[in-house]
Amino acid sequence: MQTQLTKGYSISEEGYYGNFGGAYIPELLYNNVHELAQNYLQITQDPDFKKELDLLLKDYVGRPSPLYFAKKLSKKYNAKIYLKREDLNHTGSHKINNALGQALLAKKLGKQKIIAETGAGQHGVATATACALLGLDCTVFMGQVDIERQAPNVSRMKMLGAKIIAATSGTKTLKDATNEAIRYWINNNDSYYLIGSVVGPHPYPDLVTRFQAIISEEIKEQLLIAEGKKDPDYVLACIGGGSNAAGAFFNFIGNEKVKLIGIEAAGKGLHTDHTAATLQKGSSGIIHGSKTFLMQTNDGQITEPYSISAGLDYPGIGPLHAHLHETGQATYLSASDEEAITAAFELMQEEGIIPALESAHAFAALKKIEFKSSDVVVINLSGRGDKDLDTYLKHFN
Amino acid sequence: MKTRTELLFEKQPGNNLSIFITAGFPKKESLLEIIPLLENSDCDIIEIGIPFSDPSADGPVIQQSSTLALNNGMNLELLFKQVKQVRPLTTKPIILMGYLNSLLKFGIEAFYRSCHEAGVDGLIIPDLPLKEFKKEHELYIKKYKLDFIFLITPTTENKRALELATNSSGFVYLVSSNSTTGTENKNRLDLSEKIILLKKSGLKIPLLIGFGISTASDFTKACEQANGAIIGSAFIQLVKNSTNLQKDIPQFIQTIKTKSYDHSIN
Numbered sequence: 099m100q101t102q103l104t105k106g107y108s109i110s111e112e113g114y115y116g117n118f119g120g121a122y123i124p125e126l127l128y129n130n131v132h133e134l135a136q137n138y139l140q141i142t143q144d145p146d147f148k149k150e151l152d153l154l155l156k157d158y159v160g161r162p163s164p165l166y167f168a169k170k171l172s173k174k175y176n177a178k179i180y181l182k183r184e185d186l187n188h189t190g191s192h193k194i195n196n197a198l199g200q201a202l203l204a205k206k207l208g209k210q211k212i213i214a215e216t217g218a219g220q221h222g223v224a225t226a227t228a229c230a231l232l233g234l235d236c237t238v239f240m241g242q243v244d245i246e247r248q249a250p251n252v253s254r255m256k257m258l259g260a261k262i263i264a265a266t267s268g269t270k271t272l273k274d275a276t277n278e279a280i281r282y283w284i285n286n287n288d289s290y291y292l293i294g295s296v297v298g299p300h301p302y303p304d305l306v307t308r309f310q311a312i313i314s315e316e317i318k319e320q321l322l323i324a325e326g327k328k329d330p331d332y333v334l335a336c337i338g339g340g341s342n343a344a345g346a347f348f349n350f351i352g353n354e355k356v357k358l359i360g361i362e363a364a365g366k367g368l369h370t371d372h373t374a375a376t377l378q379k380g381s382s383g384i385i386h387g388s389k390t391f392l393m394q395t396n397d398g399q400i401t402e403p404y405s406i407s408a409g410l411d412y413p414g415i416g417p418l419h420a421h422l423h424e425t426g427q428a429t430y431l432s433a434s435d436e437e438a439i440t441a442a443f444e445l446m447q448e449e450g451i452i453p454a455l456e457s458a459h460a461f462a463a464l465k466k467i468e469f470k471s472s473d474v475v476v477i478n479l480s481g482r483g484d485k486d487l488d489t490y491l492k493h494f495n
Numbered sequence: 496m497k498t499r500t501e502l503l504f505e506k507q508p509g510n511n512l513s514i515f516i517t518a519g520f521p522k523k524e525s526l527l528e529i530i531p532l533l534e535n536s537d538c539d540i541i542e543i544g545i546p547f548s549d550p551s552a553d554g555p556v557i558q559q560s561s562t563l564a565l566n567n568g569m570n571l572e573l574l575f576k577q578v579k580q581v582r583p584l585t586t587k588p589i590i591l592m593g594y595l596n597s598l599l600k601f602g603i604e605a606f607y608r609s610c611h612e613a614g615v616d617g618l619i620i621p622d623l624p625l626k627e628f629k630k631e632h633e634l635y636i637k638k639y640k641l642d643f644i645f646l647i648t649p650t651t652e653n654k655r656a657l658e659l660a661t662n663s664s665g666f667v668y669l670v671s672s673n674s675t676t677g678t679e680n681k682n683r684l685d686l687s688e689k690i691i692l693l694k695k696s697g698l699k700i701p702l703l704i705g706f707g708i709s710t711a712s713d714f715t716k717a718c719e720q721a722n723g724a725i726i727g728s729a730f731i732q733l734v735k736n737s738t739n740l741q742k743d744i745p746q747f748i749q750t751i752k753t754k755s756y757d758h759s760i761n
């Protein structure tokens with residue numbers, strides 16, 4: 099895996115992307131975070147590390163994931179639409195790219211105990227999988243509410259040997275699971291915190307971006323074969339914390355020919371309080387150790403977002419995206435619950451693919467953009483929809 | 496001009512007890528009752544917690560007090576109003592402790608100006624990094640004559656510990672264990688190396704030990720090493736369980752400070 103720093107993407111030594119990022123952590127976590135910041139580049143760029151990870155990504159995850167030309171969608175939307183099939187990865191989403199990378203990194207740092215937060219359970223399952231594979235202890239924090247609404251993933255994690263700790267503080271969802279993981283980390287300094295998205299204190303946003311960058315690296319190679327050119331006109335990806343989008347964007351950032359479109363979850367609509375569209379409805383502040391956009395009250399209390407998809411209802415967004423948004427290097431749209439559901443059924447019926455509810459948000463953007471027939475559009479299909487069957491069935495009639 | 500905190504440590508170098516209470520807990524107006532009670536007790540410094548929705552360095556007791564305070568309608572504006580109201584009633588230093596997001600949303604300068612106007616003496620913002628402090632906060636700390644207190648843990652590297660202490664004013668907050676607040680002290684580590692380092696450094700900044708201090712014996716031990724100690728969760732627990740604050744608060748403080756001390760520490 100090789101990731102070059104592209105034009106337009108630079109990160110300061112303290113982990114700032116322009117005005118966003120940094121490491122806003124209490125002194126109690128300083129050594130842990132500092133140790134990681136000091137070592138992550140050296141370890142992950144080591145040829146032996148790369149070789150080991152590459153092999154796992156190929157033989158265990160099944161990479162490269164296909165870039166599939168979606169004929170019927172293309173016809174319908176009058177553009178050349180390709181799907182980057184992260185849904186075909188082992189464990190069913192892009193989350194495994196990061197989980198394996200970080201688990202391997204933790205091992206190199208001599209850490210045996212892994213902790214992680216999870217919302218929908220995809221990152222939890224990916225982490226539990228990586229830990230089982232590499233012989234690491236795994237503890238996953240999950241909001242009590244999410245444990246109840248994502249039962250199959252809870253069982254998967256348990257069967258894979260992970261211990262699940264219910265977050266019962268606050269609103270008992272992803273942000274609280276993250277708080278609990280941070281608290282546990284403070285109390286258990288010997289553990290490694292394997293964050294699931296491009297969020298958290300520096301170096302996590304950069305670390306996770308680099309592990310996900312393989313998505314856009316492969317897109318370039320695959321497009322060259324399919325279209326005779328490396329650059330698409332559009333890249334579309336859904337945004338929770340922003341890791342699949344960061345990976346899909348990474349190698350195109352700063353390339354003015356490529357329009358990067360992130361799609362946030364509008365939930366019940368931007369005009370309501372039941373939304374997770376952080377860049378549209380949030381403002382700048384600190385969440386989980388990072389300066390970025392977040393949803394908060396006028397008094398700076400972090401509010402609970404809402405989306406039909408448990409993987410998108412995070413009240414923050416990775417600092418890279420806050421930066422790309424501020425500098426206009428990427429465009430951020432939003433799709434409502436209803437639009438996502440409609441887009442999911444369309445994908446099922448047109449292409450025979452059941453997408454994760456999160457990914458369905460990216461497809462909903464097809465209706466919001468005016469394409470030229472020559473446009474090459476890549477949609478990052480970040481995960482498969484097995485976990486969302488209950489929700490889909492409720493809407494299927 | 497010296498700050499109230501500096502004057503306190505000059506007058507009384509050792510055996511200082513700092514008490515932490517979340518604003519708006521257990522009732523919206525509780526500060527107005529609790530601060531006068533602390534004033535009349537043998538407590539030396541009053542720390543007021545700014546309630547935050549996501550207090551990730553705090554254990555369950557302070558978390559729950561914050562949640563309740565927010566449900567009671569506490570916010571920064573009201574907090575400043577209440578501090579202003581009680582300020583004339585107490586001569587003890589008042590320190591605010593909170594998370595950076597609350598401050599940023601209020602506006603950096605507006606926050607420090609309001610601290611000054613309300614009669615706050617110092618700040619503890621555990622998630623504000625030193626570099627950011629120097630870049631965007633230090634000038635207002637100076638302008639509004641406030642103290643800024645950094646945390647140092649037993650595992651903070653020596654060079655960094657000295658840097659944090661150099662940039663602290665009022666006192667330094669020594670964390671007695673690598674844990675969230677109010678946690679049983681299974682991670683209690685030896686602070687003596689840091690204490691020797693800081694005492695030898697010539698910085699002459701007072702040291703208070705906090706996190707996991709809950710009993711008279713914890714307090715006594717801390718005072719053997721440092722200039723005093725901070726009690727948070729145990730006090731909040733007391734307030735939560737109390738049906739008679741007028742009686743229970745003075746009694747609690749008295750129990751903690753049972754032993755009489757020679758006020759000079761070596």
Ligand SMILES: Cc1ncc(COP(=O)(O)O)c(C=O)c1O
Nearest residue numbers: 220295338339340341342409481
């Ligand atoms: C399939 C899938 N896509 C997207 C996301 C959102 O996360 P991110 O924005 O970090 O890619 C999740 C999170 O659980 C997910 O499971």
